[in-house]
Every structure is written in C-alpha cells, then in structure tokens.
Amino acid sequence: MTSPTPLIAGNWKMNGVAASLIEAQGVAAGLGETKARVAICPPATLVERAAAALKASPVLVGGQDCRAEASGAFTGDVAAEMLADAGARLVILGHSERRAGYGESDAVVAAKVEAALRAGLEPIVCVGETLEERKAEKALEVVTSQVRGSLPAALAGQAFSVAYEPVWAIGTGLTPTTAEIEEVHVAIRAALVELFGDHGKSAAILYGGSVKPSNAAEILHAREVGGALVGGASLKAEDFLGIIGAL
Ligand code: PEP
Numbered sequence: 260m261t262s263p264t265p266l267i268a269g270n271w272k273m274n275g276v277a278a279s280l281i282e283a284q285g286v287a288a289g290l291g292e293t294k295a296r297v298a299i300c301p302p303a304t305l306v307e308r309a310a311a312a313l314k315a316s317p318v319l320v321g322g323q324d325c326r327a328e329a330s331g332a333f334t335g336d337v338a339a340e341m342l343a344d345a346g347a348r349l350v351i352l353g354h355s356e357r358r359a360g361y362g363e364s365d366a367v368v369a370a371k372v373e374a375a376l377r378a379g380l381e382p383i384v385c386v387g388e389t390l391e392e393r394k395a396e397k398a399l400e401v402v403t404s405q406v407r408g409s410l411p412a413a414l415a416g417q418a419f420s421v422a423y424e425p426v427w428a429i430g431t432g433l434t435p436t437t438a439e440i441e442e443v444h445v446a447i448r449a450a451l452v453e454l455f456g457d458h459g460k461s462a463a464i465l466y467g468g469s470v471k472p473s474n475a476a477e478i479l480h481a482r483e484v485g486g487a488l489v490g491g492a493s494l495k496a497e498d499f500l501g502i503i504g505a506l
Pocket of ligand 1: 424429430431432467468469470488489490491492
C-alpha cells in the first residue's frame with residue numbers, strides 16, 4: 260500500500276463573494292510543482308463559480324457541509340448532490356463549528372458522509388478535542404471515538420480523508436506541539452486500520468488549526484500528517500501558496 264497523496268484544503272468558511280475568486284485564481288496561477296492535491300472550499304454560493312474559474316487548473320473545489328437527504332423540505336440546507344452538480348469534488352463534514360454550533364453528533368456526520376459518497380463527493384471528515392478534553396487527558400479517547408462514530412462502513416474502498424482539528428487551535432493562533440500532533444495522528448491511523456484494514460492506510464490524515472506559512476513545514480512533515488485543512492490562511496492566495504510550498 261503506497262502512502263496517501265497529501266491533500267491541502269482551504270476552508271473559506273462564511274467568507275467570500277464573487278470578487279474573492281481572484282484569490283482562488285491566484286492559487287491556481289501560483290501553484291508550482293507539488294506532490295499535494297489542492298482544494299478550495301468556498302461558501303456554497305461560490306462553489307459553481309469557483310469550479311468554473313478553476314476548471315483549467317488542478318485546484319479542486321469542495322463544499323463545507325451537506326445535508327444527509329438528497330432533497331426535500333429542509334429550508335436553507337444544501338444536498339451533497341447539489342454540491343456535486345455545482346462542480347464540487349469534495350466536502351468537509353463534521354467541522355467543529357458544525358458539531359458545536361448545530362449539535363451535529365457522530366451519527367449525523369456519518370449520515371452526511373454516506374450522502375457525500377452517494378453523490379460522488381470525497382469526504383474530509385473532521386474530528387478534534389476541546390481544550391477541556393485535552394486538559395483532562397482525554398484527547399486520544401475523544402478523537403478516536405469520533406473517528407469510529409463518524410466514519411460509516413460505506414467508506415470501505417472509497418477515497419476519503421480525516422482532518423484532526425483540535426477545537427482550541429482553530430482560529431486562535433495556538434497549535435499543539437509536533438509531538439502532540441503526531442500522537443493523535445498515529446492513534447487516528449490505528450483506528451482507521453482497525454475499521455478498514457489495509458484501506459485505512461490509504462486515507463490522508465490532515466492537520467487543521469492555525470496552520471500558516473511559518474509553521475506549515477514543521478507540521479506537514481510530522482509523522483502521519485498527510486496534509487492540512489486551512490481556515491484563515493487560505494483566504495489569501497499568497498498565504499495558502501506559502502503553506503502548499505512548505506510540503
Ligand atoms: C478550520 O476551521 O478548519 C481551521 C483550521 O481554521 P484556522 O486555520 O483558521 O485555524
């Protein structure tokens with residue numbers, strides 16, 4: 260089994276209007292030789308336009324969430340099929356801002372992962388502990404339990420990645436030590452192999468939480484780190500390219 264192809268994905272969150280696509284185009288224009296797959300996940304309103312703008316480049320477009328159902332009376336929600344129809348190839352699921360803000364349980368995330376697969380989207384499934392859980396030395400237990408609960412059996416044989424995003428590191432400028440990142444990533448890998456056998460070795464395990472050009476090289480070269488999920492620093496092409504270039 261070859262090691263996973265690294266993935267560097269930018270999560271624009273609720274930022275960006277049409278004019279912001281210049282940053283996505285800047286990433287495409289500035290992307291040199293890289294061994295990483297690169298993705299930008301803009302807000303749903305920009306998925307179609309981002310996909311059109313990046314059509315001729317290797318930069319993929321992803322969604323930030325989807326509903327588990329394919330259609331129906333769910334005002335304001337977006338189905339995985341709709342993201343795929345708009346040109347998305349991937350989708351972030353179970354981000355801590357959704358788990359905390361919308362009460363998404365592991366079971367809900369697992370149902371969304373199944374929806375993504377049904378629509379042909381590659382899921383990026385987020386897990387991560389809170390500061391209280393880390394202080395209580397429960398990080399490994401919490402994260403591996405989220406992995407087991409959020410990854411349905413349907414992922415066997417499918418392309419997917421897991422993003423380890425400590426909640427306390429997101430948007431705070433704080434990052435775990437490299438040893439702490441490695442400890443969690445090694446535990447996630449073991450859980451993936453337990454769940455999916457050899458196929459569990461083919462999923463990239465991304466790190467997310469205050470990744471920036473200045474800390475990217477150390478994080479990206481840590482054991483079992485197969486890329487990054489980047490929030491704030493993905494909004495500017497120069498910063499995002501700096502992170503991709505650190506690989
Ligand atoms: C994120 O929310 O996925 C994230 C990693 O954010 P930031 O890079 O801004 O910490």
